[in-house]
Amino acid sequence: MAFDLRQLRALNAISKYGGFSSAAREINITQPTLSTHIRNLEAQLGVRLFDRSGRSVTLTPAGKVFADYARKIMDLCDQSVQAVQVFLGEMKGEVTLEASTVPGEYLLPRWLGSFTRKYPEIKITLRVSDSAAVKERVGLGEIPMGVTGSPADHPLQSHLLCDDEIIFVAPGELVQNSKTGTELDAVSLSALPIIRREPGSGTQETVEKALKENGIDPDDLNWIATLGSTQAVIEGVTAGLGSSFLSKRTVEKKLSSGELVRMSVMGLRIKRGFYILTHSARSISPIAQELLDYLLTAGKD
Numbered sequence: 001m002a003f004d005l006r007q008l009r010a011l012n013a014i015s016k017y018g019g020f021s022s023a024a025r026e027i028n029i030t031q032p033t034l035s036t037h038i039r040n041l042e043a044q045l046g047v048r049l050f051d052r053s054g055r056s057v058t059l060t061p062a063g064k065v066f067a068d069y070a071r072k073i074m075d076l077c078d079q080s081v082q083a084v085q086v087f088l089g090e091m092k093g094e095v096t097l098e099a100s101t102v103p104g105e106y107l108l109p110r111w112l113g114s115f116t117r118k119y120p121e122i123k124i125t126l127r128v129s130d131s132a133a134v135k136e137r138v139g140l141g142e143i144p145m146g147v148t149g150s151p152a153d154h155p156l157q158s159h160l161l162c163d164d165e166i167i168f169v170a171p172g173e174l175v176q177n178s179k180t181g182t183e184l185d186a187v188s189l190s191a192l193p194i195i196r197r198e199p200g201s202g203t204q205e206t207v208e209k210a211l212k213e214n215g216i217d218p219d220d221l222n223w224i225a226t227l228g229s230t231q232a233v234i235e236g237v238t239a240g241l242g243s244s245f246l247s248k249r250t251v252e253k254k255l256s257s258g259e260l261v262r263m264s265v266m267g268l269r270i271k272r273g274f275y276i277l278t279h280s281a282r283s284i285s286p287i288a289q290e291l292l293d294y295l296l297t298a299g300k301d
């Protein structure tokens with residue numbers, strides 16, 4: 001049975017964008033043409049691929065099975081073109097990666113900037129979300145790689161990008177007016193208002209695990225607020241809303257200026273790494289591999 005690649009491209013677009021009209025716009029064809037591709041594909045397979053209810057379009061169970069293979073086929077087509085371009089000495093194309101907040105906002109932009117200067121014809125899209133979402137999308141094959149603050153389980157592979165340390169910081173003014181100084185025991189820590197990250201945050205997950213390992217129940221702490229990004233937490237601490245656990249890489253300037261002060265919590269040291277995640281059962285394009293190799297080298301500097 002022979003398939004037209006335009007049919008597979010139409011199927012991928014609908015499953016990705018959730019509707020016929022939006023999919024048609026994204027792949028630059030008319031909606032009637034896209035509908036024809038899907039009807040012909042369903043006729044060839046002898047099965048319905050989509051359930052249609054008003055404007056809502058969802059894959060049928062059979063559609064989900066076929067769509068997974070269709071995505072792999074189209075990925076291989078793109079990879080084959082890129083492989084020939086690389087063989088000819090041409091590095092051009094597009095690659096998308098997704099990262100959790102700290103690497104996505106504080107580490108990757110600088111490294112991606114130097115990568116695109118080296119390969120100006122490679123276009124990179126960087127999306128930022130929480131660690132849980134990054135792992136899910138790499139696992140589903142929606143993106144070739146992601147970067148998070150914690151390793152992932154099989155079938156994902158975790159490549160160490162660089163090391164990091166999570167520290168406890170407080171507003172400089174609060175520390176100056178405090179009688180406890182910068183050394184905190186469990187009782188002093190529980191008395192402080194603390195800002196936490198949202199569920200799904202790799203930083204929050206690492207912090208709570210480290211606290212438990214050191215005999216501190218996270219539920220006993222005074223979590224005064226939950227904020228959805230590292231920058232929001234930094235601004236909240238700076239404004240005096242509370243103290244917080246943050247990546248040292250994100251607050252170095254504010255520590256140097258004295259706006260924030262590092263506090264010692266029972267000698268607690270929270271070390272972690274940032275990891276590039278790929279799927280062990282899926283190959284990535286030559287361009288994505290070049291980016292992966294470049295980032296792993298940059299992370300060691």
